[in-house]
Amino acid sequence: MSSEVASGFSRKNPFPAVHAVNRRLSGAESQKETRHHEISLGGSGLVYEVGDSLGVFPSNDPVLVGEILESLGFSGEESMTAPDGSVKGLGELLLKDLAITAPSKEFLAALVGKAGDAVAELAGLTGDPARKKDLEGYLWGREVIDFLIENRGVSWTPEEFVKSLRKLQPRLYSIASSQKAVGESVHLTIATVRYESLGRGRKGVASTFLADRSGGGVPVPIFVHTAKHFRLPEDPATPVIMVGPGTGVAPFRAFLQERRAVGAVGKNWLFFGEQRRSSDFLYEEELQGLEQEGY
Numbered sequence: 001m002s003s004e005v006a007s008g009f010s011r012k013n014p015f016p017a018v019h020a021v022n023r024r025l026s027g028a029e030s031q032k033e034t035r036h037h038e039i040s041l042g043g044s045g046l047v048y049e050v051g052d053s054l055g056v057f058p059s060n061d062p063v064l065v066g067e068i069l070e071s072l073g074f075s076g077e078e079s080m081t082a083p084d085g086s087v088k089g090l091g092e093l094l095l096k097d098l099a100i101t102a103p104s105k106e107f108l109a110a111l112v113g114k115a116g117d118a119v120a121e122l123a124g125l126t127g128d129p130a131r132k133k134d135l136e137g138y139l140w141g142r143e144v145i146d147f148l149i150e151n152r153g154v155s156w157t158p159e160e161f162v163k164s165l166r167k168l169q170p171r172l173y174s175i176a177s178s179q180k181a182v183g184e185s186v187h188l189t190i191a192t193v194r195y196e197s198l199g200r201g202r203k204g205v206a207s208t209f210l211a212d213r214s215g216g217g218v219p220v221p222i223f224v225h226t227a228k229h230f231r232l233p234e235d236p237a238t239p240v241i242m243v244g245p246g247t248g249v250a251p252f253r254a255f256l257q258e259r260r261a262v263g264a265v266g267k268n269w270l271f272f273g274e275q276r277r278s279s280d281f282l283y284e285e286e287l288q289g290l291e292q293e294g295y
């Protein structure tokens, strides 16, 4: 039976899960911030197979929502209709339902229509299909907030602004555990997206939702995304070669947990790499333990 049928929870009806563990895997001197997350499936009836992914519906960064509201001169209390038809305040809608970082085509078109000559470069790029690559270069590292701050004089109604934004999409993460080993829990290995552009610190929506903002009473809305064609061989004696650099190790940690849980006798080859052995050998002790045990 699929997880969806067994539990009643799905992409359309995600399970509000408890974020039980959130710890940094990469060392303090690493250039990256890779984290190990454990999410409780307790009470959900959700089941998964190794190879599956977990869908996560994030919320946006409330600080960014505040900056957007401030730049537009809105209070956040304005009554709006959400994509699911419910009525809620603009602030809540921007927090939970709409994509507020990467600018959509609709947002750029609306801005060009309103700002005219003030956004001549953008108008030139969006108006010429032959300059698609130049437009991509121009937009790299530029978010909705940058356009709003640069064009404070442009006036939007809450409805126009909301209409120009797309729905906030869930992100998928490779499941890094086997239920045969961890029971009603799901583990993830996530590289937290943080970078700087145009003098501002930026945050990936879902990876920083999990790193910074969920847990402690804030649930993680999740669903299981089945990957029928990414599975261990049925015969446990079949050798397996796995190549997973960086967070690509996640599904293979799950495969190895499963092979150990069922006592699979087939040989396992795992190829893993990251920037520096001293700070980026993810799950070092665990993997070396498995090697010593013969897995």
Ligand SMILES: Cc1cc2nc3c(=O)[nH]c(=O)nc-3n(C[C@H](O)[C@H](O)[C@H](O)COP(=O)(O)OP(=O)(O)OC[C@H]3O[C@@H](n4cnc5c(N)ncnc54)[C@H](O)[C@@H]3O)c2cc1C
Pocket: 053, 101, 140, 141, 171, 172, 173, 174, 175, 189, 190, 191, 192, 193, 195, 196, 197, 203, 204, 205, 206, 207, 208, 247, 248, 250
């Ligand atoms: C099947 C599947 C499995 C996956 N498994 C994993 C996994 O196990 N672990 C994992 O960490 N991820 C995994 N991912 C990726 C994951 O789904 C997200 O895409 C990732 O975490 C980023 O999401 P975010 O919401 O944090 O960032 P977003 O808000 O989506 O922002 C990411 C975007 O920021 C921009 N950006 C990033 N860096 C820069 C920069 N330096 N300069 C300018 N712009 C930049 C890029 O446009 C990038 O697309 C998987 C994806 C799929 C499809």
